[in-house]
Amino acid sequence: MKLLDPRRFGLVCAAAAVAAGLTVAGCANRVDGVANPNIADVEAYKTEAAASSAAATSSRKAAAQTQAIDENCAQFPTTTGVGVKAYNDFVDAHDSNAPDYAAKRDGAAQTLEDAANKVEAGINGAAGALPDDLAGKFSAYVSAARLLAEETRKMSYTAPVGGLNEASKQVNDARTAVREACPKR
16 A cells, blocks of 8 residues: 555645634634724715816816807807998998998898807807806897897988997997907917
């Protein structure tokens, strides 16, 4: 018979390992009580998570606001400038009794309406991302441009120009207010 039978040697090692494990497990002490989280740590985690979420939300709002300002302010001079040019062409035709007076009057009124609609679409497209003050200035322009379009449509060679002049002043004031409120480019 062999002194080191591999099967018996393996069996002896396994039995020794089980015996050692039972001995260690039997000597361990049990801890009484109920496992609970550390309340201070839980509160600190909640506060940190809320602050992180608020920072992310604030960052998204700031980015949306910057984009809304950039988009609306960038288009404003070009969009409204077309209306100003058409209106000035109408005034020149009115003052010189030009034969294309009626066409220029109607074209100016439509161009002013189109500019007001485009600026209004930009405000609506910003979905509240514009600062209230700037959105108010854009809205004031929209109202003024629509009023000027209405007054322009009323004009004839014999019509009084008081309403037209007042509406024109309102458009100029509203355009200036928006240009001053928009970031410089």
